[in-house]
Amino acid sequence: MTRTLLRLSVFVILATLVFVTLSPIGLRPMVAPANVERMCAYALFGFLLILAYPRRWYLGLMAGMAVAGILEFGQEFSPTRHARTADFVVKAAAAAFGSLAAYLVLAAYARFERPSATR
Structure with missing residues (x-):
């Protein structure tokens, strides 16, 4: 359920972007x-992307x-x-x-969530 909500939020943020x-x-x-x-929106997007797809973090x-x-x-088409290179650098x-x-x-x-061997 949590992973599904995270994935949905990634696509909501993407649509907003x-x-x-x-x-x-x-x-x-x-x-x-x-x-x-820009910084807040793309940092949130990157953060949620990795939380939603943690096994492929490098692709995220x-x-x-x-x-x-x-x-x-x-x-460029609007x-x-x-388009500005400086804006891209900030976003990326x-x-x-x-x-x-x-x-x-x-x-x-x-x-911190690993089970202890001494239990």
Whole structure:
């Protein structure tokens, strides 16, 4: 159940990223400075991606960064948007940070949840 909810949340976040990144600029909500929004959104995406698919964490890491690149490039086809290398770097780095943070959380959890041989 928990894994299913995590996987659903990954796709909800992905759909939100697609909408916010590729929609006309007038439809884009603003709650914080653009780079802060980018970092938070992609870090959350990377974090949830690894929690949802922990056995293939390295693919999740690459997928988070690839999504950042594909969506940034997709802005080239929108008349009100523009693709920037700097934006991609912020998004990809945040996705990688979120992914690695989730990996470390999972590794720590696995270390402390191992059954003790002395019981």
